[in-house]
Amino acid sequence: MSSLPNLHLSQTIKQKAFALGFTLCGITSPEPPPHLAHYAQWIDNGYHAEMGYMASERNRERRADIQKILPGCKSVIVLATNYYQGDVAPQSHAPTGKVGRYAWNDDYHDVIKARLLDLVAYIEETLGHAVNQRVYTDTGPILEGEFAQRAGLGWLGKNTLLISPKIGSWVLLSEILLDVALPIDDPITTDHCGSCTRCIEACPTEAILEDERLIDANKCISYQTIEQKAAIPVDLRSQFEDWIFGCDICQEVCPWNTRFAIPTLDPAFLPRPHLPTPELVTLLEMEQADFSKAFKGSPIKRTKRRGMARNAAVALGNMQAANGFAALQTALQQHDEPLVRGHAAWALAQYTAEIETVKQVLQAALALETNEMVLLEIKNAYASLLA
Ligand code: B12
Ligand code: SF4
Ligand code: SF4
Known part of the structure; x- marks a missing residue:
């Protein structure tokens, strides 16, 4: 041949x-x-x-x-x-x-x-x-x-x-x-x-x-x-x-x-x-086991669970999605990844119709947060509401 x-x-x-x-x-x-x-x-x-x-x-x-x-x-x-x-x-x-x-x-x-x-x-x-x-x-x-x-x-x-x-x-x-x-x-x-x-x-x-x-x-x-x-x-x-x-x-x-x-x-x-x-709220709230199962064999696993939750927080903020507010608030208070808590703070500050509630939520988080990077995100988010 x-x-x-x-x-x-x-x-x-x-x-x-x-x-x-x-x-x-x-x-x-x-x-x-x-x-x-x-x-x-x-x-x-x-x-x-x-x-x-x-x-x-x-x-x-x-x-x-x-x-x-x-x-x-x-x-x-x-x-x-x-x-x-x-x-x-x-x-x-x-x-x-x-x-x-x-x-x-x-x-x-x-x-x-x-x-x-x-x-x-x-x-x-x-x-x-x-x-x-x-x-x-x-x-x-x-x-x-x-x-x-x-x-x-x-x-x-x-x-x-x-x-x-x-x-x-x-x-x-x-x-x-x-x-x-x-x-x-x-x-x-x-x-x-x-x-x-x-x-x-x-x-x-x-x-x-x-x-x-x-x-x-x-x-x-x-x-x-x-x-x-x-x-x-x-x-x-x-x-x-x-x-x-x-x-x-x-x-x-x-x-x-x-x-x-x-x-x-x-x-x-x-x-x-x-x-x-x-669904953005699902991505924001996903635990590691669910993320690994959902995206096994998918290109999405490249961004990892915390990257995808970060991205979902940004999108929820951009959409000012009504049923995203509570999920972002929970993420700001409880998410195990500082990266996600920081982006949740930014996302909440995009809800311009809820400005007084957002101020209270950010102030409360400021009092409890210990991570330097997240603290800076919260302060910047708060400052953006005063501008
Ligand atoms: C790094 C990379 C990225 C980076 C940087 C993208 C970039 N354009 O440089 C990021 C993460 C941003 C990215 C994003 C995407 N990527 Co990508 N990426 C690559 C990767 C690994 C290298 C690209 C690269 O060499 N960049 C360096 C710069 C210098 O190269 P360049 O932009 O192509 O520029 C060249 C030409 O413009 C050329 N040039 C300038 N003038 C002229 C004139 C003429 C006549 C000619 C011929 C050439 C020429 O000179 C440069 C050097 O060759 C390639 C795979 C690979 N190994 O090539 C995939 C690749 C380019 N990506 C791909 C895809 C699908 C995407 C996304 C669509 C994914 C998505 N949906 O988000 C986006 C599209 C963004 C975009 N518009 O480029 C596909 C594109 C398929 C296609 N149809 O071309 C590739 C080829 C992967 C693959 N195997 O299929 N990507
Ligand atoms: S949109 Fe127009 S300029 Fe851009 S790649 Fe397509 S043909 Fe070229
Ligand atoms: S539209 Fe702009 S931001 Fe989107 S993939 Fe193309 S170059 Fe990147």
Whole structure:
């Protein structure tokens, strides 16, 4: 089988990829990505926030040259998986938060990695020998968007995401680095964003830097609700609306999605019950055992119980949800995590219609609280009511 012409091999790899559930597949060379200067600028300006793994010397070198990941790499198979599920209405009358679409289902890292390994097994079977390879889906030191663009899957939009002219940007990227030379596909070199700036205008925190074509992660709701382990900066909280895990605004407004997104039929990407819009009070009050059970195998476990309770408190404050008030008051008095008590104080101060009650609640908490960080949050929340 090793005498198969490689053009035929690349076609059969693509057919197999589609059979395994991948939506798009292209092949590119392992040459360094051309926009490394943008990546360096992103790091140098601190736009990576606290994501130290994006800035380490070792990972910078590997992103600049994937031969450092797989010496002898001859081609890169780039795959995209459609996860668009169509619209899902909230399933509860209680106040609910919004979760980024990519996290409505089982953790895609597990789902896609298994499929990548199946594709590698197919390649080895077809060639009749083992290959040297690495598989990644958001898990490796690779500028995935650059390789996807070069493999002809789409272009990188002003929101910095890979947009396929066929189905838009609701896709997850993955790659197989291979020591087998394969014919490479033509890149998509046209910037189909044109004069559109909808994502930039819609981003509530102005995280999209138009001129640099980069995201400032410090300002991005996705970063703050998922990766941020400490307090969310006070000046950003009121702009999060009801987003509690990730953010899809810059994709929801993109005309390439409103026109071309196709709902997936892939069972692995269908939403878990109640996940697109979970109840905020439930999240705020969840004990560890319930959190672990509810989010087993879900991307949501990344933010941990305390991160999710923190995010739920912020969303309840932004909504000034009537039946959230008592839960926030209890959280301020009793939650075992100082992070959650502090954000509950901020959230209560957003209930401008209840200003006198909130003052009393905050004063009472001030008398009992011992944690320095929470005390500061309570004092700031109280001061904001006097302003
Ligand atoms: C770190 C990270 C984040 C950070 C920072 C995001 C960012 N844009 O930098 C945070 C936590 C904020 C984040 C959020 C999200 N992420 Co994220 N994230 C990543 C990760 C791990 C690295 C991204 C990166 O390298 N950033 C560094 C900067 C410098 O890169 P960049 O913004 O892409 O900029 C490049 C281009 O703009 C390019 N460039 C500039 N000018 C030009 C011109 C041309 C012509 C070209 C080709 C390139 C180019 O230069 C830069 C260097 O290559 C990737 C996985 C990976 N390994 O690539 C996933 C990834 C980008 N994320 C993904 C997703 C789904 C999301 C969210 C939608 C999740 C959510 N719902 O909340 C949001 C979207 C936010 C957004 N608009 O970017 C997907 C995107 C899929 C797609 N369609 O592109 C990826 C690819 C993961 C995956 N395997 O599918 N993410
Ligand atoms: S994910 Fe949300 S906060 Fe981040 S850049 Fe897009 S619209 Fe802005
Ligand atoms: S909203 Fe407009 S500018 Fe933003 S990524 Fe989509 S097409 Fe490009």
